[in-house]
């Protein structure tokens with residue numbers, strides 16, 4: 001959260017982020033800075049905080065305007081995070097020049113820099129570790145959303161979990177997380193059921209089962225319609241007695257025997273061997289599967 005506050009300030013200091021700047025890389029500059037902060041763990045790459053200076057800058061390892069030698073670029077492979085103190089101490093020196101100079105110094109801070117500088121140089125070409133990359137990406141996304149000027153809130157995974165279980169007291173189902181993110185929580189959460197349509201296959205067109213050498217071993221029934229139903233039809237069944245007594249609805253798997261199986265929307269078998277005469281056609285199989293699913297709707301502030 002501390003980081004978030006700092007970030008917000010940073011953006012507010014630059015209120016005129018426009019589409020043009022966006023294109024020309026000003027925002028890319030912020031993203032580079034975030035990337036580097038993550039990479040160097042919010043510490044000066046030269047003194048690791050030993051200077052006590054909290055102001056962190058993006059530092060060109062090979063200077064852009066060197067006193068001698070090659071000119072540095074703006075590429076991340078030439079950039080580190082450095083405190084203002086170290087940044088100014090290094091000035092326009094090449095890293096090798098600065099290292100030589102530091103080696104002659106008796107100051108404790110300089111000796112720390114002598115240890116850290118080669119490590120920083122080695123780190124230049126290393127990519128971000130996964131977790132750091134995730135953080136940098138998250139903040140880059142945040143910046144872009146913020147630039148749209150719409151209300152934006154952030155929260156940690158811990159806050160979401162706390163809201164979910166302690167404040168909203170919702171069931172564990174993960175989709176409820178969506179209404180538990182951030183500080184503003186919905187006053188009510190309504191859960192409704194909607195029809196969800198999913199495309200489904202149109203059955204196996206192979207006309208014979210084959211053995212392990214690929215020769216036909218059994219014929220498949222050419223006839224697809226049995227007792228007025230075909231596999232995949234959505235049916236309702238009112239079963240008067242027996243194991244499946246009651247009302248059922250699902251997609252049917254037909255058998256020539258006239259005893260069918262029913263599957264629910266999730267593809268799970270709900271009835272086995274129910275008589276065709278108890279079934280009523282609701283929807284002809286048409287390549288779609290119908291299922292009822294829970295969807296969560298949140299109403300903010302009543």
Ligand SMILES: [Zn+2]
Pocket residue numbers: 044045046047048049050051082083084085086087
């Ligand atoms: Zn430093």
